[in-house]
Structures are given as C-alpha cells and as structure tokens.
Amino acid sequence: MTNGVSEDDILTTHELFERSPKQPDLAAENQVLRSLGQQLIKPPHIILKHFAEIARELCQAGAAGVSLVEVTPDGEEVFRWVALSGTYEPFQGNTTPRNFSPCGSCLDQKNAQLYSHPERYFTCLQSLTPPPVEMLMVPLLLADRNLGTIWVVTHEPQRQFDREDARVLASLTEFLAVALSSAQARQIAEERQEALRESEARFQTLVTNMPGMVYRYNGNTESFTYVSSCCRKLFELEPEAILEDANALWTLVHPDDSQSLKDSIAAAIRDFLPWQWEGRIITPSGQFKWIQGSSSSEETSEGAVWDGLLFDISDRKQTEEALRDQKARLHLILESAKDYAIFTLDLKGRITSWNAGAKRLLGYEEAEIVGESGRIIFTPEDSALGEHERELQIAFTQGRKENERWHVRKDRSRFWGSGLVMPLRDEDNSVRGFVKIMQDKTIQRQSEEALRQSESRLQLALLEREQLLAHEQAAREEAEAANRIKDEFLAVLSHELRSPLNPILGWIGLLRNGRLNAAKTAYALETIERNARLQTQLIEDLLDISRILRGKLTFNRVPVNLAAIISAALETVRLAAEAKSIDLQFTILAFGSDSGQFSASIKADQPPNQPNPGTQNSIFLVLGDSARLQQVVWNLLSNAIKFTPNRGKVEVRLTQIESDRSESERNISSPAAPTYAQIQVSDTGKGIPADFLPHVFEHFRQADSTTTRQFGGLGLGLAIARQLVELHGGTIQVESPGEDQGATFTVRLPLFRDEREAASNEMTNLFRSPLPSLLSGVRILLVDDEADARDLISFILKGSGAEVSTVGSASEALEVFRQTKVDVLVSDIGMPDMDGYMLMQQIRAMPEGERISAIAVTAYAGEVNQQQVLAAGFQQHIAKPIEPVELVQAIARLKNAVGR
Incomplete structure (x- = not known):
C-alpha cells in the first residue's frame, strides 16, 4: 500500500466488460497487419517502434509503448521501455522495476489489465507527464516465455478503453510476438555468420603473423x-x-x-x-x-x-653458440684472477661457476658449491633479511649493485667483503644470470674503523664542549629568568601589603580624630580587624602567588557568599572612591522566585553600619576560596577607580544567570534555574582600545591610559584575576566601546547548591553546630615547645569541649602517650632534641599509635613541608598562625571519619 492506496484501488479491469465497446474496424486492422508484415525484414527496434505507433493509432491513445523484460548485470529483472509513441516518447529507454510496476503485475496475471491513475500506487510512474488517466496493458508472451508487455495510455477522462481495445492489443501482441521472434532469430543467424567470417579472418591474420x-x-x-x-x-x-x-x-x-x-x-x-x-x-x-x-x-x-x-x-642457435663462447672466455678470465672471488649465478640466485680466487677466499671447492644458493656466503642476519635476493633484484633493475658487508667462509669465519654484482646479458639484451666480483677488505675496514673512532672521539669532544657552552648559556638565561621572577614576586608582594593597609590606616586616622559615633567606631574596628587578619595570612598569600606563577595554586574550598565578598572588597576601595568623588554603587539582582525579582543598591556614601538591603544574599553561594575571590573583586574595583576620572561612576552588579540548555530541556515541567553567579564591574573611565582588548588578561601586558595597568605598572593584576577565576571553574571577560567610554568586566562563577553536595551534608551540619560542642569528650595530646602557642591552642581546644593534655617536648609526649589514652595528637614540627616527624614515627610504631588521629601545626608552610608531614604519618597540616575555627573543624573531621 502506497500513501493509503492499494493496487485494488487502481485496478479497473472489470470495467472493460461493463463499458459499451466501439465497433471493430477490421479493414484498418487488416491494413495494419499488412504494414507490419512489410516491416518483418527490418531490425527488431524498427519493428517495435512501428508497432507502438500502430497501437496508439488503433486505440486512439495519447501514448503507447512496448516494455521488454531485461536482466541487469546484478541479476535483477527490469522492464526496458524499448519503443514509445506519443506523449511519453521522451521516456524511451527508461526502466521500471519488475517486482513493483504495472508491467510486472500484468505479466504475473497473464491477462489484460486496466488501471485508473496508476501513479497513485506505482511510484515509478509519478515522473510521467502528463499523468496517465487510464492505462490498458496486455502481456507479450511467446510459448510461455515472458517477453514483456504492450500498453496504451489516455490522458483525457472522456476517453475510456473498452474490451474492443483490449482485443485489438491482444491481436497485435500475438502478431508482434511471432514477428519479434522471427526477427531475433534472423538477427542471431546474421550475427553467427558475421562471427564466423570474423573468426576466419582472425585465423588467417593469426596464421599470417x-x-x-x-x-x-x-x-x-x-x-x-x-x-x-x-x-x-x-x-x-x-x-x-x-x-x-x-x-x-x-x-x-x-x-x-x-x-x-x-x-x-x-x-x-x-x-x-x-x-x-x-x-x-x-x-x-x-x-x-x-x-x-x-x-x-x-x-x-x-x-x-x-x-x-x-x-x-637460427638466431637462438647463434645466441647459444655465443653464450658457449662467452662462458669459455669468462671461465678463462675467472681462473686467472687469483686475488678476486669471481662467480656466476643463475636467475634464481644459484651459483653456476666458481673461480680459484673464490675458492681461496671462501674455502669452497667448485664441485661442492655449484648449485647452492648464493646466500650461503651471507651472514645469518643478512640472509634472514633477504639481502642476497635484494642484491640480485637491484642489479637486475639498475644494471649493477655495489656493496660492502660481512660475509661468511666455509669454516664460518667472517670477513669484510667489497663486492660488485652485474647482470649477464645475451645478444638480445636479455638477462641470463649474474656475475659477482668480490675482494677481502677486512684489513682496510679495520684501518678505516680506527680512523672513524678517532674522528668520533674528536666529534664527541667538540660536542661536549658545545653542550658545556649551551649549559652555561642556559644557566645564564635561568639566572636572568630568576631575576625577572624575583622582580615579579616583589611587585606582587608590594600589592598584597598595600591593599589591606589602605582601610586600616584610613579608619585609624578617622578614629584619632574622635569624631566617629559608637556605631561608626565599631564598624571601623571591625574593618581594621578584618584587614589585620588578612595581614596574618601574608606568608600563605605569598606562597599562593608563587604557586600561581608556577601553576601550582591550591585553594581552601568552602561555600562562600559573594555578596559578603563584594561588600568586603568595596570597603577596601571605598576611601579611594570617596577621594575622587566617584559614585560607587553595588546592586544585587536575584534570578526569579515565587516573590518575583528583588534588587538592592548600596552607594559609596551609605553608612557602614547600615544593614545590607539584599535579604536573600545566601542564594549567591559559590564553592571557593573567599580570600582569593575577594582579591579578584578588589583587583577589578581598584582598577576601575584608578582609571575613572573625578565624579565618575563605578558600579558592581551581582546577579544570577541560567546556563545554556537545549530546547528539549526548556519545558513547562522543567522551569529555568540559575546555575551561575555573575559579577559585573562597570566604570565610566578611559576605556580600552579595541586592538588591546585581546591582550588585557595576559601576563605583563599593559597599554598606556587603559585599565590594564596594575602593580606599579607590571600588568599582573588582571592576569592573576583571570587565573583565580578560571581555577574556580569560572570565566572572566572584558568589554569596552572604546577609549573614554568606560569598560565592563564580567565574572561568572558556578553557584553552590546544597543538593549537589549531598555527600557532605552530614559534615556541613556538624560544622554548623556551636564550636563548644564539636570536641566534647575528645582526648587531645598537645605538643609545642613554645609556651605562648601551647597556651593559645589549649585554650581554643578546651573551649570547644576537648580534654587537653599539654607537653613542651617530644620526649614528654611519648611518656604521656604511654600512660594516657589519647584520641588526637596535635604537634608542632620544629622542636629541639626530637622534631615532630620523629615523634610521629615513634608513635605510629607503637600498637596503640597505629589508629590515632594526628595533626601537624607548624610555621613551615611550604608545599614540600606539607608532603613531608603527610609522609611522616600525620593526616593533616595546618600552618601558623592558626585560625581557631579551622583547627577545631579539622579535629572534628578527623574524629568523624574515624567514627564512621
């Protein structure tokens, strides 16, 4: 069934017998048969063409044709439209499939078939123009042989075929089958006669030649x-x-x-x-x-x-005679050449002659080696590689083959032979064999090898000298690179020192004036304390920046509130903005919620103690390092303020955006959800030239009067910001309409979702508890040779509910450990007599020390020191100065892991 139409829907053969037939025109039919009889002496294609024209005229059809069965080279049967008349004549020579066509159905039924609009079912007819309204078709048979079909087509609805048309076609078909068979037989006979004449001609030509x-x-x-x-x-x-x-x-x-x-x-x-x-x-x-x-x-x-x-x-006999003479002369030459091994080989590489020089050099008698393969004198390794056959092949194709290689004598001793192989040709220039001439070059090779070794030693000495010079050059370049790195390092150090000092000194100056009220004073002290704490992280900051330059930066990843990060960075640059009367604004835009969107704006002159107007800032949580994220925002803000003229404007916008999703994901049951936090820092400053935009985030790249100048002009700030953002899984971009038109920096960071961190819910809930309950009942042994540090850590741990035993040396710690049950060991590393590494190793060696939790607290904060701490048996390393919450949470994590 095709497009809902079956063959029964288009088959209307029964109507042939329901329609009133037209009167037969026997005179015209007889005239047609006489004209067909006159065509019988012509080739089959002319007979078929004439027949198609007669069928169209007798049936008053728009088109008529003869389709014959044909087998393709692939063995598939098709119908070839060998003769067409009327509207379809341009389609003559086309084919239709045997198994899905009206011709095939007609042959299968072996009766006349009438179709109405057959192209509705038989798709092979859809290309015919104009389309057939009715198609009448009869099979063309000869003694049960399926020759094909003859058919007529009408294009007018008022012209309908009847049984008289079917009778005429059937009558013509019987005549055509006989005529076609006769013509084909005559053509076959003529082809056979022609083939016989051609065969006789070929035979005479062959015999003559x-x-x-x-x-x-x-x-x-x-x-x-x-x-x-x-x-x-x-x-x-x-x-x-x-x-x-x-x-x-x-x-x-x-x-x-x-x-x-x-x-x-x-x-x-x-x-x-x-x-x-x-x-x-x-x-x-x-x-x-x-x-x-x-x-x-x-x-x-x-x-x-x-x-x-x-x-x-005669020519062959003369050649054979010449070869015999040549062989005799060659034999005479071979026997007289005592210093050379000369022998011949046939085309298969078998030795055919052997002179006295070959016997002296290789040790074989002629009688024992003639008939052997020439590979007998090659080393086993060369024989395995087919060198003998390759040598003959090259000599055959190129006319000669020279080589020097090791050969083997009869006694299996080896010698270095220099040889030449050439083909032996007859007078017709046909190769009849090969001759090989070989000489012992062992002594000469030894001399040449000694000379080569001497030259190699000289070349090696020269190479070592060049390598030494190259090493010295590389050392100089490394020293210069080290100096550059030192300068870069000092520039970054200066940046890190100055940034937090700005709000500290500013608020101290205001406090000294004594004009701040209580709320402002508390806010000032809070800002000073926060930036002072940033100063205590100086060593860790310096290590992190060094790791940035070396590509080995690590993070303390925790959920971070971007709104708080931005607020802290704004406080750092607020005084600089006020000094230039810059309008500094902070706007928060939520994505979308049941209550709709909300926004909050903080201006530069907003009182410090005023609460943040954004009531949903917790939705801007990202997983990252708060200090590094604050550094990114500070870099962008200070850059914007620096290059924004007086009374300009700098705006920070914090919002949520949705990641790209496919259309199939955007449906009513799956509403859009924000997946990224976006920070935009825009200014009305000098802008960035278009040709410099691609280089803004590159190391040490700067352009005069643009926002890319950082750290006293070294151009590091934006490069560091880019690296920090990318290490947080985010992106940073810059846009600028052009010079004096400002710039906008856009940072996108993936949002932190609690449901995405299900594996850490238990630990997160634990750390939300008040610190005094975290270490309740935990027995801790604290080891530190500095009394102040020991007292501080003990105070912190006891305040969290722990039972703390303190000692000032490793030896005291071992004594306490033997006498007291300990859950956690907290130890310094650098101590006199016995350091923390040795202490940890001795404790781990004790039966009761195998499962104890251990934390190293030390001022050695380098990456190598961390690796040494873990290798010694500690489970965690915490650098001094200590954050109380970090230490308590680290101990709680270890105990929680052991408990599970």
Missing part, C-alpha cells in the same frame, strides 16, 4: 593439405609447390640432419605422439637456417592428420 609456417600433414598420403603463406619467407617456396609435392620441402633438409628428420617422423607416426625436431635446411638461394618443428596428431575420416608449426631458430 605467425613467426613460422603453419601446416596440416596427412600421414597416410604423406602430403600437406594446408600450408601458410609464411613458407615463402622461411623456405623460399610457394604454398602451391609444397601442397603439390611434399618432397619440395624435404629436399631442403641438410644432408647431415636428413636421417634425424626421418626417424622423428617415423617414431611420431608409429607411437601416435606429438612430433618435435630441430635441424638445418639449405634454401634455394643457398642460406643455412636452423628450423624447429612441432605438431600434434588428430584422427579424422581421412586418417591421421598432423597440425603443426615450422619456424626459424
């Missing part, structure tokens, strides 16, 4: 019944002379070879075997020729006949 005389000889009558014209050139005799008298040929045989000819003929006739003979003749002009004859017998009604060939082999 043969290099000898082709013949047929009757043994019973001892006469030739056929000889080719080549006898004139070969024997200087006419074919008729030989056919008339065979002795005209036999008398030319050389007297010395006459008896061998008679004997060979008698033996062949007697034993009924193929005949072979070689001998000489003397032509009527007196030429001597070598003749080779061969024939095979066949028994016929006339008796035994012999078909054969006689041809001239």
Whole structure:
C-alpha cells in the first residue's frame, strides 16, 4: 500500500466488460497487419517502434509503448521501455522495476489489465507527464516465455478503453510476438555468420603473423593439405609447390640432419605422439637456417592428420653458440684472477661457476658449491633479511649493485667483503644470470674503523664542549629568568601589603580624630580587624602567588557568599572612591522566585553600619576560596577607580544567570534555574582600545591610559584575576566601546547548591553546630615547645569541649602517650632534641599509635613541608598562625571519619 492506496484501488479491469465497446474496424486492422508484415525484414527496434505507433493509432491513445523484460548485470529483472509513441516518447529507454510496476503485475496475471491513475500506487510512474488517466496493458508472451508487455495510455477522462481495445492489443501482441521472434532469430543467424567470417579472418591474420609456417600433414598420403603463406619467407617456396609435392620441402633438409628428420617422423607416426625436431635446411638461394618443428596428431575420416608449426631458430642457435663462447672466455678470465672471488649465478640466485680466487677466499671447492644458493656466503642476519635476493633484484633493475658487508667462509669465519654484482646479458639484451666480483677488505675496514673512532672521539669532544657552552648559556638565561621572577614576586608582594593597609590606616586616622559615633567606631574596628587578619595570612598569600606563577595554586574550598565578598572588597576601595568623588554603587539582582525579582543598591556614601538591603544574599553561594575571590573583586574595583576620572561612576552588579540548555530541556515541567553567579564591574573611565582588548588578561601586558595597568605598572593584576577565576571553574571577560567610554568586566562563577553536595551534608551540619560542642569528650595530646602557642591552642581546644593534655617536648609526649589514652595528637614540627616527624614515627610504631588521629601545626608552610608531614604519618597540616575555627573543624573531621 502506497500513501493509503492499494493496487485494488487502481485496478479497473472489470470495467472493460461493463463499458459499451466501439465497433471493430477490421479493414484498418487488416491494413495494419499488412504494414507490419512489410516491416518483418527490418531490425527488431524498427519493428517495435512501428508497432507502438500502430497501437496508439488503433486505440486512439495519447501514448503507447512496448516494455521488454531485461536482466541487469546484478541479476535483477527490469522492464526496458524499448519503443514509445506519443506523449511519453521522451521516456524511451527508461526502466521500471519488475517486482513493483504495472508491467510486472500484468505479466504475473497473464491477462489484460486496466488501471485508473496508476501513479497513485506505482511510484515509478509519478515522473510521467502528463499523468496517465487510464492505462490498458496486455502481456507479450511467446510459448510461455515472458517477453514483456504492450500498453496504451489516455490522458483525457472522456476517453475510456473498452474490451474492443483490449482485443485489438491482444491481436497485435500475438502478431508482434511471432514477428519479434522471427526477427531475433534472423538477427542471431546474421550475427553467427558475421562471427564466423570474423573468426576466419582472425585465423588467417593469426596464421599470417605467425613467426613460422603453419601446416596440416596427412600421414597416410604423406602430403600437406594446408600450408601458410609464411613458407615463402622461411623456405623460399610457394604454398602451391609444397601442397603439390611434399618432397619440395624435404629436399631442403641438410644432408647431415636428413636421417634425424626421418626417424622423428617415423617414431611420431608409429607411437601416435606429438612430433618435435630441430635441424638445418639449405634454401634455394643457398642460406643455412636452423628450423624447429612441432605438431600434434588428430584422427579424422581421412586418417591421421598432423597440425603443426615450422619456424626459424637460427638466431637462438647463434645466441647459444655465443653464450658457449662467452662462458669459455669468462671461465678463462675467472681462473686467472687469483686475488678476486669471481662467480656466476643463475636467475634464481644459484651459483653456476666458481673461480680459484673464490675458492681461496671462501674455502669452497667448485664441485661442492655449484648449485647452492648464493646466500650461503651471507651472514645469518643478512640472509634472514633477504639481502642476497635484494642484491640480485637491484642489479637486475639498475644494471649493477655495489656493496660492502660481512660475509661468511666455509669454516664460518667472517670477513669484510667489497663486492660488485652485474647482470649477464645475451645478444638480445636479455638477462641470463649474474656475475659477482668480490675482494677481502677486512684489513682496510679495520684501518678505516680506527680512523672513524678517532674522528668520533674528536666529534664527541667538540660536542661536549658545545653542550658545556649551551649549559652555561642556559644557566645564564635561568639566572636572568630568576631575576625577572624575583622582580615579579616583589611587585606582587608590594600589592598584597598595600591593599589591606589602605582601610586600616584610613579608619585609624578617622578614629584619632574622635569624631566617629559608637556605631561608626565599631564598624571601623571591625574593618581594621578584618584587614589585620588578612595581614596574618601574608606568608600563605605569598606562597599562593608563587604557586600561581608556577601553576601550582591550591585553594581552601568552602561555600562562600559573594555578596559578603563584594561588600568586603568595596570597603577596601571605598576611601579611594570617596577621594575622587566617584559614585560607587553595588546592586544585587536575584534570578526569579515565587516573590518575583528583588534588587538592592548600596552607594559609596551609605553608612557602614547600615544593614545590607539584599535579604536573600545566601542564594549567591559559590564553592571557593573567599580570600582569593575577594582579591579578584578588589583587583577589578581598584582598577576601575584608578582609571575613572573625578565624579565618575563605578558600579558592581551581582546577579544570577541560567546556563545554556537545549530546547528539549526548556519545558513547562522543567522551569529555568540559575546555575551561575555573575559579577559585573562597570566604570565610566578611559576605556580600552579595541586592538588591546585581546591582550588585557595576559601576563605583563599593559597599554598606556587603559585599565590594564596594575602593580606599579607590571600588568599582573588582571592576569592573576583571570587565573583565580578560571581555577574556580569560572570565566572572566572584558568589554569596552572604546577609549573614554568606560569598560565592563564580567565574572561568572558556578553557584553552590546544597543538593549537589549531598555527600557532605552530614559534615556541613556538624560544622554548623556551636564550636563548644564539636570536641566534647575528645582526648587531645598537645605538643609545642613554645609556651605562648601551647597556651593559645589549649585554650581554643578546651573551649570547644576537648580534654587537653599539654607537653613542651617530644620526649614528654611519648611518656604521656604511654600512660594516657589519647584520641588526637596535635604537634608542632620544629622542636629541639626530637622534631615532630620523629615523634610521629615513634608513635605510629607503637600498637596503640597505629589508629590515632594526628595533626601537624607548624610555621613551615611550604608545599614540600606539607608532603613531608603527610609522609611522616600525620593526616593533616595546618600552618601558623592558626585560625581557631579551622583547627577545631579539622579535629572534628578527623574524629568523624574515624567514627564512621
């Protein structure tokens, strides 16, 4: 079924018998048959074309055609439209499939078929224009052979076929089948006659071009019944002379070879075997020729006949004689060359001759080596690689092959042989074999090897000198690079020192004036304390910046509130903004919620103690390092303020954005959800030239009067910001309409979702508890040789509910450990007599020390020190100065892990 239409829907054959038939026009039909009879002597394609035109005229159709079954090279049956008349004539030669076409259905039914708009079902007809309204088709059969179909088509609805049309087509089809069969038989007969003539012509051409005389000889009558014209050139005799008298040929045989000819003929006739003979003749002009004859017998009604060939082999005989002479001369030369191994090989690489020099050099007698493969003198490793065969192949194709390699004597000793292989050619320039000439070069090679070793030692010395110079150059470059890194490091250090000092000194100045109220004073002290704490992280900050330059930065990743981060950074730059009367604004925009969007704006002159107007800042949580994120925001803000003129504007916008999703994901049951936090810092400053925008975030790149200048002009700030953002899984971009049109920096960071951190919910809930309850009942042994540090840490731990035992040395710690049950060991590393590493190793060696939790608290904060701490047996490393919350949470995490 095609497009809901079946074959039954288009098949209307029954209507042929329901419609009123038109009156038969027998006179016209007879006239048509007479005209067809006149066409029978013509080729089949003309008969078929004439038949299609007659069918269209008799049936008053728009188109008519003959389709014949044809088999493709792939074995598939198709219908070829061999003859068309009328509107479809341009489609002549097209094909339709056998298994899905009206022609195929008609042949299968072997009856006339009528179709109405057949293209509705048979898609192969949809390309016909104009489309068929009705198609009447009858099978073309001959003795149950499916030849094809004949069909007529009407394009007008008022012209309908009836059973008279079907009868006319059937009558014409019977006549056509016979006519087509007769024409095809006649064509086949003509083709066979032509093939026979061509075969005879080819035979005569072949015989004429043969290099000898082709013949047929009757043994019973001892006469030739056929000889080719080549006898004139070969024997200087006419074919008729030989056919008339065979002795005209036999008398030319050389007297010395006459008896061998008679004997060979008698033996062949007697034993009924193929005949072979070689001998000489003397032509009527007196030429001597070598003749080779061969024939095979066949028994016929006339008796035994012999078909054969006689041809001239004089050139071959002369070549063979020349080769024999050449071989004799070569043998004489070979035997006289005592200092050279000279031997010959055949085309298969087998040794055929062996001179005295070869015997002396290789140790083989000629009798024992002739017939052996030439690879016998090659080393096993070269034989495995096919070097012998490769040598001959190159000599064959290129005319010679020179080489030097190790060879093997009969006693298996080795020598260095220098050899030359050349092909041996006959007078026809055909290669008949090879000759190899070889000389012992062992002593010469040893001398050359000694010279090469001497040269190699000299080259090695020169190379070592060059490498030494290169190492020195590299060392100088490394020193210069180290100086550059030092300068970069000092610039970053200056940046880190100055940034937090700005709000500290500013608020201290305001406090000294004594004009701040209580709220402002508390806010000032809070700001000073926060920035002072940033100062205590100086060593860790310096290590982090060093790691940035080396690509080894690590983070303390915790959930961080970006709103708080931005607020803290704003406090850092607020005084600088006020000094230039810059309008500093902070706007928070939430994504979308049940209550709709909300926004909050904080201006530069907003009182410090005023609460943040954004009531949902917790939705801006990201997973990252708060100090590094604050550094990113500070870099962007200070950059904006620096290059914004007085009374300009700097705006920070914090919002949520949705990550890209496919259309299939955007449906009513899956509403959009924010997945990124976006920070935008915009200013009305000098802007950035378009040609410099691609280089804004590169190390040490700067452009005069742009926002890329940082750290006293080194151009590090934006590069560091980019690295920090990317290490947080985010992106940073910059846009600027052009110079004096400001710039906008956009930072996108992935939001932190509690449901995405289900694995850490238990620990998160634990750390939300008040610190005094975290270490309740935990027995801690604290080891530190500095009393102040020991007292501080003890106070912190006891305040969190822990039971703390304190000692000032490693030896005291071992004594307490043996006498007291301890859950957690907190130890310094640098201590006199015995350091923390040795203490940890001795504790781990005790049975009760295998499962104890241990934390190292030390001022050694380098990456290598952290690795040493973990290797010694500690589970965690905390650098001084200590954050109380960090220490308490670290101990709680260890105890929680052990408890599970």
